[in-house]
Amino acid sequence: MTDGRREGRDLRVLIADDEPDVRLLLRLGLRHHQIDVVGEAANGLEVVEHCDADPPEAIVLDLLMPRMNGFEVIPVLQRDHPEIGIVAYTAVAGDFVRREMSRLGIPLLLKRGDATPLAEALHEAAARARADAGR
């Protein structure tokens, strides 16, 4: 195991999605995977505000959100909060989205009803961000 689960505590995660029912689903689904959802955001501005006030260890980031979208949020977080692991989570991903996430080094997952792959990706992203920030 390569993440915070070794330490016997839950991973602190922020959920960012403009759909309230998606946030509800993620909040419920992730609790089975040693994840503590510490906050929710409905747009990119709320993500930045939340991370500045109380940085989580990882973020589930929807890419299409009003006011400030995920593509705009990622560079801000990488600059100001490199210790936060980011997982991009989107309904559909065309070539542009796949290329852009690859270029930014952000793991990309398609939305699913099963939270297991997302939980795994969050634990791994958090562990990697911690390791990178500690170098």
Added chain:
Amino acid sequence: MADPGGGAESGEVAEALAALNAARGRFIAVAGHELRTPVTTLRGLAEELAVAVDPPDPALLTELAPAILRSARRVEALLDDLLLATDITTVLPVGDPEPVELVSTAHAIWDAMGEPEPLEHTGDGEAEVMMRPGAADVLLERVLDNARRYGSAPFGLDVQGKGDRVHLRISNAGAELAPDDVGLAFELFYRGEAAVTSAPGFGIGLPVARALARQDGGELWIEPRAGGGLDVHLELPVPR
């Protein structure tokens, strides 16, 4: 039989078909995106429901039930539009225009929608126009559904004869429209910000309605109402 205007007409048909093909591509992209989120959400919430009932967790069930219903309704509404959009290439009816009375047709459609608020009728008692078979039903259904989904009461239907044409104004109260929403309302698959956040849909109602009006020599346009809401204006030729 030779048709002196056939060249121009076939050019228009080719242009229309190209536009429809482009629209179909946009539609597939929009449909995939719009449907995937509620479908995956529905599946995940149903899995959580299975957990919440054994042993029963009343608080969780109270939270899950309305969320599942919202997602299911969203899928249902999106599928309704999907069926209509799939039919866009054939929605323009064939046949010769024939007399059709729009006031009674509008009220029948409104009643069938089950909208509790009345459709208040003012002006002339009847509005007989010339349209191809079935066109008036589809046109009015799209306009009235648009008013009901994105507007609020009072809903109005005003009829005024204007020589060889009839003018209908279908109105609703509601939020003020952004200037971009007015300009792009007839762009296929365009949905204003207020529409996106208030009700599911693909943004095809008004474009389809206008295409039907124009096919039979009429016109359809919109005007934001002072203080909020929308007027949809429709003009069509009367029988000679």
